[in-house]
Amino acid sequence: MDLLAFARGPALSFSLAIFVLGVIWRLVGVLALSPWNDLSPPREGAPPNWLSAIQAVFRKMIPHRTFLTAGMFTTANGYVFHIGLAIVVLLFVPHILFIRSLFGVSWPGLPNGVVFGVGALTAASLLAALAYRLTSPVLKLISRPNDYISWLLTFVPVVTGLAAAAHVGARYETLLALHVLSICAFLIWFPFGKLMHAFLFVLSRGATGVRFGHRGAQL
Amino acid sequence: MTAKTTASGVAYDVQGDRADSERRDAAMQAFVRDFARTAAIHMESCLRCGMCATACQFYVTTGDPKYTPINKLRPFEQAYHRHIGPFAPIYRLFGLKSNVSIEMLQEWEALIYDACSLCGRCTLACPMGIDISELIKEARHGMYKAGLVPDRLELMDRTTKAWxxxxxxxxxxxxxxxxxxxxxxxxxxxxxxxxxxxxxxxxxxxxxxxxxxxxxxxxxxxxxxxxxxxxxxxxxxxxxxxxxxxxxxxxxxxxxxxxxxxxxxxxxxxxxxxxxxxxxxxxxxxxxxxxxxxxxxxxxxxxxxVVNGGKVKLKKFGETTSFHDPCQLVRRGGVKQAPRDVLKALGLELKEFEDHGELGWCCGGGGGVVSNVRADPLRFKAFEIKRKQVEDANTQHFVTACGQCRITLTLGAKHAKWDQKVESLLELVADNLED
The missing domain is CATH 3.40.50 (Rossmann fold)
Structure with a gap:
């Protein structure tokens, strides 16, 4: 079995299994804790809890203007690499073909040149995020190994993907194998680190939305 | 009660006479005891983006990163991952999260009590919606059990029990x-x-x-x-x-x-x-x-x-006012419109601060900070924000609806040698009832 076959085969299967089991474990681990049943009467006219939760999930997508002055870079750069990652992962034709081979579903993609440009921009944005983390006194203080590991395991798949697409640095098969292996590492780490926010953001925002909605307070 | 200083020079108060390990364990047990689902979700969700710092009066007025709201939870973040989180057994097995040290709790006492007014402004800034001030309250449960509370607050606790x-x-x-x-x-x-x-x-x-x-x-x-x-x-x-x-x-x-x-x-x-x-x-x-x-x-x-229901009629001022939104009443309580209705009924034209309502800045004295004399210098620093807001509004009255806010603001003005009266909404209504 060559490296590419290993990466696409057992490595990917193992990583996906860890990813799925780890995500379930972590979600169950917090959701199984008993809730604090709030028996206080809700504010008159308060929306139902489910609506407050959904509103909070969307409301939190854009910061209040007053926090944007100091948080503009964090917010704008965050949007750039999140949207960039979504485009690269979901709209690159070889990715779509790969997903189809796994799950049997597909959709139209973007031209390779466009996705390559977006990938390069995403990599630059991730580098900027790292630079900010390493230089901002606040971020330096509050950052944990988790933050740097999560950054690295997001950045490496982007860079190996760009290299594979551009056919630079090594044989295409080797580059592709490294790309797939880097994604395996990403998947294995995902449930244990802050990459999990891709799931947790709904719960976290939703829970506060319910608390505030019940009180008639605005988020 | 004894005031002490950590090896790194941070002042803390300590109550009772117990071994350090006993204090630490008491803090952890109390913190873990009633940890509910929402608190756990929030402990899991921080992105370490630092947005909460931009919302905190103590960070904004000092520029000191230690006042970043999420940093105030650090010992309890460590305790959460070691004792409660979904991967706690793995962390303990591989020694990935050490037990919180008593020194760390001592050092964090001032961050948890002196540098947090529980105002919750950081909750509005957090892109994940983490309710940090609620988590600080959870942390205070642990600190109280450890006997690591500012002496003035502990004195109020004992007085309340006795009186x-x-x-x-x-x-x-x-x-x-x-x-x-x-x-x-x-x-x-x-x-x-x-x-x-x-x-x-x-x-x-x-x-x-x-x-x-x-x-x-x-x-x-x-x-x-x-x-x-x-x-x-x-x-x-x-x-x-x-x-x-x-x-x-x-x-x-x-x-x-x-x-x-x-x-x-x-x-x-x-x-x-x-x-x-x-x-x-x-x-x-x-x-x-x-x-x-x-x-x-x-x-x-x-x-x-009583005003909206027409049960009382009020004399009209025909003047301008600004209003300080008490955090627990407005941001965390949802009572934003009620004080504005009353001001209107008093014939006071409200000139809103740029950040008002749910986005209002705290007086700086909430969460016991005003009673905790040790925190005075920090509180006076935070007061600069409110002073600027009031001066910018340039109104004939400055009103609030919380006695503790009023005391904090009055003390802040006195310290700054600033001649600014802070009025009570209740008093304005009572003094202006139509016969």
Whole structure:
């Protein structure tokens, strides 16, 4: 079995299994804790809890203007690499073909040149995020190994993907194998680190939305 | 009680005489004990983006990164991952999260009590919606059990246990109310066996703002309500809620609710106090064990009710005002419109601060900070924001609806040698009732 076959085969299967089991474990681990049943009467006219939760999930997508002055870079750069990652992962034709081979579903993609440009921009944005983390006194203080590991395991798949697409640095098969292996590492780490926010953001925002909605307070 | 300093030079107070390991374990047990689902979700969700720093008055006015709200939780973040989180057994097995040290708890005492007013502004800034101030409250449960609380707050705790109030012995309460009634020429009711409304107070009403005792009496008399103060349940500012002393929080909550039920009241009116609203309006049922059988409302809600319902008519000022939104009432309580309705009924044109309502800046003294003298220099620094807001608004009046905010703002103005009066919404209404 060559490296590419290993990466696409057992490595990917193992990583996906860890990813799925780890995500379930972590979600169950917090959701199984008993809730604090709030028996206080809700504010008159308060929306139902489910609506407050959904509103909070969307409301939190854009910061209040007053926090944007100091948080503009964090917010704008965050949007750039999140949207960039979504485009690269979901709209690159070889990715779509790969997903189809796994799950049997597909959709139209973007031209390779466009996705390559977006990938390069995403990599630059991730580098900027790292630079900010390493230089901002606040971020330096509050950052944990988790933050740097999560950054690295997001950045490496982007860079190996760009290299594979551009056919630079090594044989295409080797580059592709490294790309797939880097994604395996990403998947294995995902449930244990802050990459999990891709799931947790709904719960976290939703829970506060319910608390505030019940009180008639605005988020 | 002893004031000490950590090896890194951070001052802390310590109560009791116990081994450090015992304190640490007590803190961890208390922190873990009632950890609910929402708190766990929030402990899991931080992105380490630092947005919360931009919302915190203590960070903004000092520029010191240690005041970043999420940093104030660091020992408890470590404890959460070691003891409660989904991967806690793995962390312990591989020694990935060490036990929190007593030195760390000592060092964090000032961040948890002096540098957090529980104002919750950071919650609005957090892109994940993490309710950081609620987590700080959880952390305070642990700190209280460890005997690591600022001495002044612990003194208020002990005084409340002994007297039933941090401001005055219960035995003196009826006399204070009657004396104030005589002094201000307002008939007052104390310890009536039955009444529709029960009025509660906060320490400010028993010390600096005694006129408030008769201001509400005047309004209730005016509308012909059946009402009373009760020695058995008068103290609504819940120092247990602020300090992290859950036993005291439960005791003080039960006291006012049980009394209101015994009196047969349909409504318990909370004083102009923000934390009283948080403790009694939103958390009372937690301690009562079921839905509280009495309607619990803040003084400001009562004022809006009688004004909007046409039960009282007010003289009009025809002047301008600014309004300081008490955090627990507005941002965390949802009572944003009520004070604005009352100001309008008083004929006061409200000039809003740029950041107001749910985005308003804290007075700097919430969460016990104003009572914690050790925090004075930091609090005076934070006050600079409010001063600028008031000066920018340039209005004839400056009003708020929380006695503790009023004291904090008045002290801040005095320290800054700034001649600015801070007015009470209740007092404005009581002083301007139409005959």
């Amino acid at each position: 039933g109030s941090p401001a005055s012995p219960s035995d003196d309460f009826a006399d204070i109310v009657r004396d104030t009634g005589e002094e201000n020429g307002v008939p007052v009711n104390v310890d009536l066996p039955k009444a529709d409304y029960v009025i509660t107070v906060a320490p400010a009403e028993l010390t600096e703002h005694t006129k408030a005792l008769t201001d509400i009496a005047k309004i209730l008399n005016k509308i012909g309500a059946s009402w009373t103060y009760s020695t058995a349940g008068f103290e609504a500012s819940n120092i247990g809620y602020i300090n992290g002393d859950l036993d005291l929080q439960e005791k003080m909550t039960r006291k006012i609710i049980d009394n209101a039920v015994a009196v047969g009241a349909h409504t318990l009116i909370l004083p102009e106090c923000g934390h009283a609203y948080g403790a009694a309006r939103w958390e009372a049922s937690r301690w009562y064990g079921k839905k509280v059988p009495v309607r619990v409302i803040h003084m400001t809600e009562f004022l809006a009710e």
